[in-house]
Amino acid sequence: NAGVTQTPKFQVLKTGQSMTLQCAQDMNHNSMYWYRQDPGMGLRLIYYSASEGTTDKGEVPNGYNVSRLNKREFSLRLESAAPSQTSVYFCASMSSGGTDIQYFGAGTRLSVL
Amino acid sequence: RKEVEQDPGPFNVPEGATVAFNCTYSNSASQSFFWYRQDCRKEPKLLMSVYSSGNEDGRFTAQLNRASQYISLLIRDSKLSDSATYLCVVISNAGKSTFGDGTTLTVKP
Numbered sequence: 306n307a308g309v310t311q312t313p314k315f316q317v318l319k320t321g322q323s324m325t326l327q328c329a330q331d332m333n334h335n336s337m338y339w340y341r342q343d344p345g346m347g348l349r350l351i352y353y354s355a356s357e358g359t360t361d362k363g364e365v366p367n368g369y370n371v372s373r374l375n376k377r378e379f380s381l382r383l384e385s386a387a388p389s390q391t392s393v394y395f396c397a398s399m400s401s402g403g404t405d406i407q408y409f410g411a412g413t414r415l416s417v418l
Numbered sequence: 419r420k421e422v423e424q425d426p427g428p429f430n431v432p433e434g435a436t437v438a439f440n441c442t443y444s445n446s447a448s449q450s451f452f453w454y455r456q457d458c459r460k461e462p463k464l465l466m467s468v469y470s471s472g473n474e475d476g477r478f479t480a481q482l483n484r485a486s487q488y489i490s491l492l493i494r495d496s497k498l499s500d501s502a503t504y505l506c507v508v509i510s511n512a513g514k515s516t517f518g519d520g521t522t523l524t525v526k527p
Binding site for chain 2: 340
């Protein structure tokens with residue numbers, strides 16, 4: 306049972322390049338989340354998807370787009386990367402049925418030069 | 419004002435000490451509350467759920483005060499292995515998740 310899988314683990318981009326971060330969960334969870342974490346700060350919510358077919362903005366959505374491809378997969382796209390998007394990105398899925406516990410992927414460490 | 423605010427820390431305590439962290443939240447529609455632990459910017463891992471009735475797990479006790487909109491975490495008899503960053507998180511009734519900035523604890527011999 307893999308839980309939440311994120312790819313890639315590391316990525317270096319040049320300013321203006323685009324990329325998609327992939328996230329998949331095998332726990333049949335309804336809700337999925339994308340966060341970024343900058344040094345010395347907590348996790349800030351970029352986008353979330355409370356159920357398949359829905360997405361909502363979080364605290365810091367500018368410069369990002371998401372796709373809830375199906376119940377398992379939730380991708381995050383940077384259309385034109387900027388140095389300010391250098392961060393660690395975490396994907397999470399949340400259990401259903403009232404417990405609201407989130408399970409996290411191992412993170413993607415992204416540097417934009 | 420941030421939706422979720424934590425004690426800024428850092429906390430540096432000797433082994434065996436008792437340490438308490440607090441976290442306040444502003445959204446009264448919040449429905450679920452948790453403490454997570456994060457080591458060296460690895461992925462956060464669930465430490466405890468937080469309930470109004472209190473929740474105890476060994477040396478750890480978590481408490482929710484809905485009237486005052488804060489949650490707390492108490493660690494008794496601190497161990498070196500407790501050194502980490504502790505994050506509170508609040509989930510709204512719409513499923514939106516908000517983390518605090520984290521409080522760093524260092525337990526020293």
